[in-house]
Amino acid sequence: MSENVDTTQAPRKIGPPRSRISRLLESRQLGWVALAGAVLAPFVTATPYALNVMTTAAIFVMLASGLNIVVGYCGLLDLGYIAFMAVGAYTAGIISRSFDLPLIFTIPAVLVMTVLAGLIIGAPTLRLRSDYLAIVTLGFGEITRITANNLAITGGPSGIFGIPGLLKFGNFDMQEPAVLYYVTVLVVAVFVLASARLGKSRLGRAWRFVREDEDAAEAMGIHTYKVKLLAYIFGAIWGGLGGVLFAAHLSAVSPQSFIFLQSALVLMAVVLGGMGNMRGVVIGALVISLGPELLRNLAANRYLGFGLLLVVVMVFRPQGFWPARGYEPERRTVGADDAAVVRAEG
Amino acid sequence: MTAILEVKDLQIAFGGVRAVDGLSFSAHEREIIAVIGPNGAGKTSAFNCITGFYRPTSGSVLINGLDTTGKRPADIAAVGVSRTFQNLRLFPDLTVLDNVRAGMHLYGGQNWADAIFHTPRFKRSEAMYTEEAHRWLDFVGFEGARGIPVRNLSYGQQKRVEIARALARKAELLLLDEPAAGLNYSEKQQLLALCRRIRDLGTAIVLIEHDMGLVMELSERIIVMNFGREIAVGTPAEVKANPAVIEAYLGKDDEGAQSNGDA
Secondary structure, three states: OOOOOOOOOOOOOOOOOOOHHHHHHHOOOHHHHHHHHHHHHHHHOOOHHHHHHHHHHHHHHHHHHHHHHHHHHOOOOOOOOHHHHHHHHHHHHHHHHHHOOOHHHHHHHHHHHHHHHHHHHHHHHOOOOHHHHHHHHHHHHHHHHHHHHHOOOOOHHHOEOOOOOOOEEOOEEOOOHHHHHHHHHHHHHHHHHHHHHHHOOHHHHHHHHHHHOHHHHHHOOOOHHHHHHHHHHHHHHHHHHHHHHHHHHHOOEOHHHHOHHHHHHHHHHHHHHOOOOHHHHHHHHHHHHHHHHHOHHHHHHHHHHHHHHHHHHHHHOOOOOOOOOOOOOOOOHHHHHHHHHHHHHO | OOEEEEEEEEEEEEOOEEEEEEEEEEEEOOOEEEEEOOOOOOHHHHHHHHOOOOOOOEEEEEEOOEEOOOOOHHHHHHHHEEEOOOOOOOOOOOEHHHHHHHOOHHHOOOOHHHHHHOOHHHHHHHHHHHHHHHHHHHHOOOOOOOOOEHHHOOHHHHHHHHHHHHHHOOOOEEEEEOOOOOOOHHHHHHHHHHHHHHHHOOOEEEEEOOOHHHHHHHOOEEEEEEOOEEEEEEOHHHHHHOHHHHHHHHOOOHHHHHHHHHO
């Protein structure tokens, strides 16, 4: 094969960035560093207020990592994501109150209910794309909240109170704020890892193929509707279990917790952090959940300040803090040698 | 010899326009068939019917003896059909390797639980994906970085990646929609050699192409379409001499007879 038609020499620099900082950021150990940070945080400040804020932030990370599957990986704009959290929180709350069960035993029921919710929201929207999908999911989110607001079993506008803790035996009570914080961090860490791993698998690639070009994915034998439904189901499970943690944390569930603003905030965390990149999404979620708390000394103006900050970030970094990069390692040296041999022979 | 692809009296109409109007042909193992015809003759519509992107109004498509008429594209792909698109349809933000991995979706050997728990099966499967992707990229003669987003590549390179992706599907039938469009002379020569190597794998190739030099040199059989109908079929030499073909391409006038003689 003649070499003079080689079109591989693109003029731009197209390799992956190779600075020391970016290598550090891409390293596998970063997850452990982040977990260590979360574990050590209570040693810096462990006031009830701080633990409350940190637990809320951890739950928020869980939600963002779930929405990242739907929006980031699969490209399905979901404006009603908080509905899944509502389904999880209400299911857990109602069952544990009715049977006086610790929340942890409600998880199988929560999984069933959230998967069902994922199917119910996913199935009719499979043919919709972008704007239309956004409107329908927005509607589903509001329907869920309004339903909860009007049913007797969900306690109406005042919701459900006095939900038992996650688990209690002997002197060990998971409702201790510090214990609950660590349990939450552990659960969230596991699910963030699971979400990241899903993203780098056959299914995760299929989600991206669907996001990038549905027809081409279909032509390669990918059942786009199955793949999209799976994205909804996984997103729903993450959201539902986030709801269980939420119910455990507040020991109360009410419709006001599931307003559209919450869906918008989770979506904002995903977009701000960098769609499709789990690490970026975790950072985005932390910024969105901790930001208003850190700006507390701005008093009444803190949401104004926070809003301005978000606008500035989006203007200067529209792709998010840390977007998914389409780079991966080149072939290992052995393979490269083989290729060189082939080229020399050719 | 059993046919890999059998199209019988295929018709598709959009409103009143009959894009494909009674097309029949078949393709066999190790055969290269070209579908040619003026723009709007219904070539791509026929491809879209075969691959399930359009539902034919009537007629049937058999692949490996299985009736796939009106099935979903993904199901038809699973039966053993792979295709490229007229305008590149790659996944622009994904890496070259990921694009090729798309073709291997159907024989991955891992599920979501394997992915979450990183089972040995998952690791084997991922290693297989990467190795196979490199192998197909080598096969199509793709040189250059493979870990970068495909949007950073030149057009010619992207075309190769698309063919590699289609090959990675390991289908018995490969449909190429204008593979030579936008390629320069030497790239076309490479494409020619590549198509022959693909045929030698045992694959049947059906291609739509406007480059007559390439078509005449490459294909064993040519199907000429115009206004949705097959107006001629035969070896390159037969088609070249067919007056109906010359009329379709050059129009009918006194000169027609003369150019017929020249060909």
